[in-house]
Amino acid sequence: MINLNLKKTLGSAGGKMDLDLQLIVEKGQFVTLFGESGAGKTSTLRMLSGLLKPDSGTIEVGGTTWFDSCKNIDLKPQQRKVGYVFQDYALFPNMNVRQNLEYALRKGQDKTIIGELLQFAELGPLEQRKPETLSGGQKQRVALARALVQRPEILILDEPLSALDLKMRIKLQEYLLQVHKKFKLTTILVSHDIGEIVKLSDKVFELQNGRVIKKGAAADFFGLNKTSAKFRFSGEILKIHREDVLYVISVLIGNDIIKVVADRTEADEFKIGDQVLVASKAFNPIIQKI
Amino acid sequence: MDWQPLMLTFKLAVVTTVILFVISIPIASWLSSTKSKIRPVLETLVSMPLVLPPTVLGFYMLLAFSPENAFGSWLDEWLGIRLIFSFGGLVVASVIYSLPFMVQPIQAGLSSLPSTLKEASFTMGKSYTTTLLKILLPNIKPSLLTGIVLSFAHTVGEFGVVLMIGGNMPGKTKVASIAIYDEVEALNYAAANSYSLILFSVTFIILLLVYLTNGGFFKRYGQ
Structure with missing residues (x-):
C-alpha cells in the first residue's frame, strides 16, 4: 500500500500553488491521476520517486517510510524501488536498446531478465539500434522495459502515450495492462485521455490546484455506469x-x-x-x- | 632555428589541458546543477580571465607566489615549490588563465541535456558519479572536444601571464610567443616569422579539425 501525505509550494505558470494532498493506493492497483496541466500530477509522481522534496508530510510504501519531514527521513531516489517512465522517455542517446536496459541492472543482478524483457516488448530485432533511430512507439516500449529491469513494485507512468498516434496508443494500452498484471505491479499513471483511463485504471484521482477534488472507480468516475x-x-x-x-x-x-x-x-x-x-x-x- | 620554445609551448599546453580537463568536469557539473546562492560568484570568478588583462592576473600571481610573501614562502618551506620563474608556475598560471575556456563549454553541454536523463539514472539506483561518467559526459562529447581544444589553443597563445610570472628563461619559461617578441626586438624577423608561421598553422589545423568534427563532416564524408 502506498500512503502519500504531501505538502509543497510549487511555482507554477499562474504563480505559486500550494499542493496539499492525501492519496492512498492499494497494492496491485492501477491508479490514474487526472486533471488539468499544472494541477500537480507530475510533481506528485516526482515526490513519490524522490526527485522532488516535499516541504512536509509523509510517504509510506508497504509499511516502510520513504519520507517523513518530522523524523527527518528522506530516502534518495536511488533507494526507492520505483520504475519511472518519463514523458520524454529519457532514453540514453549514447547507448543502444540493449545497453539502455543493461545499464538499469542492479549490481550483481542476473542478466537473463534483459533477454526476457526484450522478447516480451518485441524489441529483439531492435536491440542494437540507437534510440534516435526508433519510432515513438518503439521508444516507449524501450523506456517501459528499462523501467522494469530492476523488478520494481511500483511503476510510474507520466503521460506515457500522449505523444503517440491513436493506433499505437491503443496497442500500447493493451501492453501496459499486460505488464501491470504480469509483473504484479502497483501502477500510477498520469493521463488526460478518458478512454485510456477507463480502459486501464481501477481507480481515478482528479487533481485541481494541488488538491484531490474527486476520486472513484474509473467507470463511476466519468458517469459511464449511469x-x-x-x-x-x-x-x-x-x-x-x-x-x-x-x-x-x-x-x-x-x-x-x-x-x-x-x-x-x-x-x-x-x-x-x-x-x-x-x-x-x-x-x-x-x-x-x- | 631554436626548437626549444616551441617544444616548451606545446608541453605547457598539453599539461595545462590535461589538468584543466580533470578539474573542470566537477566544477562544470556542480555549476550546471546547483541552485546555491554562491553560484553566480563562482561563475564570475571562473569567467574573470576572459575579460581581465593577462598582466593583471600575472601581476597578482607574481605577488602571491613570491617567496617574499606569506603564500609563496609557505609553498617554498612546506612543499619546496617555487612557482615564480619556473615551469610549475607557468602551469598554475595557465590553468587559472584558461579555466573559462574549459569550464564554460562543459557547463553549457551539461545544461543542454534534458534533466530526465539524470533523473532516470537516479531512479535506477545509480550514483551521481556513475551517471556523470556513463550518461552525461558521453552525451556531450562535442562540448568536451570544444573545451579541450579551446584551452589548448588559448594556452598556446598566452603571452602576458607567462611573461609576468615566468620571465624569459630559455628552456624553462621561454615559450614560443615570448620567443617571437624576443626575436622581433632583436630585429631577427626571419626567426620570428618561422615561430609565428608554425603557431599560426598549428592553431588553424586544430580549430579546423574541431569544426569539422563537431559539424559532422567526418561522419558524412569519412566513410
Whole structure:
C-alpha cells in the first residue's frame, strides 16, 4: 500500500500553488491521476520517486517510510524501488536498446531478465539500434522495459502515450495492462485521455490546484455506469453549429469526427473542448467491414 | 632555428589541458546543477580571465607566489615549490588563465541535456558519479572536444601571464610567443616569422579539425 501525505509550494505558470494532498493506493492497483496541466500530477509522481522534496508530510510504501519531514527521513531516489517512465522517455542517446536496459541492472543482478524483457516488448530485432533511430512507439516500449529491469513494485507512468498516434496508443494500452498484471505491479499513471483511463485504471484521482477534488472507480468516475448504452464512445467537442432549429455538434472520437444532433437546451450545456460521451441505446448500430 | 620554445609551448599546453580537463568536469557539473546562492560568484570568478588583462592576473600571481610573501614562502618551506620563474608556475598560471575556456563549454553541454536523463539514472539506483561518467559526459562529447581544444589553443597563445610570472628563461619559461617578441626586438624577423608561421598553422589545423568534427563532416564524408 502506498500512503502519500504531501505538502509543497510549487511555482507554477499562474504563480505559486500550494499542493496539499492525501492519496492512498492499494497494492496491485492501477491508479490514474487526472486533471488539468499544472494541477500537480507530475510533481506528485516526482515526490513519490524522490526527485522532488516535499516541504512536509509523509510517504509510506508497504509499511516502510520513504519520507517523513518530522523524523527527518528522506530516502534518495536511488533507494526507492520505483520504475519511472518519463514523458520524454529519457532514453540514453549514447547507448543502444540493449545497453539502455543493461545499464538499469542492479549490481550483481542476473542478466537473463534483459533477454526476457526484450522478447516480451518485441524489441529483439531492435536491440542494437540507437534510440534516435526508433519510432515513438518503439521508444516507449524501450523506456517501459528499462523501467522494469530492476523488478520494481511500483511503476510510474507520466503521460506515457500522449505523444503517440491513436493506433499505437491503443496497442500500447493493451501492453501496459499486460505488464501491470504480469509483473504484479502497483501502477500510477498520469493521463488526460478518458478512454485510456477507463480502459486501464481501477481507480481515478482528479487533481485541481494541488488538491484531490474527486476520486472513484474509473467507470463511476466519468458517469459511464449511469447510461446502459448499447455502444458508447468518449470524445472531444470540436464545433457546435446551428442549422435552422437544430444544433449539430462535431465530436472528435479517436481519429474520426462524428456529428451529433442536439436541441438548443442540450447545445447550451456544451462548449467547444468539452469531453463528452456519445452513446446510443434505442437503435442497433450497423456494423460493416471496411 | 631554436626548437626549444616551441617544444616548451606545446608541453605547457598539453599539461595545462590535461589538468584543466580533470578539474573542470566537477566544477562544470556542480555549476550546471546547483541552485546555491554562491553560484553566480563562482561563475564570475571562473569567467574573470576572459575579460581581465593577462598582466593583471600575472601581476597578482607574481605577488602571491613570491617567496617574499606569506603564500609563496609557505609553498617554498612546506612543499619546496617555487612557482615564480619556473615551469610549475607557468602551469598554475595557465590553468587559472584558461579555466573559462574549459569550464564554460562543459557547463553549457551539461545544461543542454534534458534533466530526465539524470533523473532516470537516479531512479535506477545509480550514483551521481556513475551517471556523470556513463550518461552525461558521453552525451556531450562535442562540448568536451570544444573545451579541450579551446584551452589548448588559448594556452598556446598566452603571452602576458607567462611573461609576468615566468620571465624569459630559455628552456624553462621561454615559450614560443615570448620567443617571437624576443626575436622581433632583436630585429631577427626571419626567426620570428618561422615561430609565428608554425603557431599560426598549428592553431588553424586544430580549430579546423574541431569544426569539422563537431559539424559532422567526418561522419558524412569519412566513410
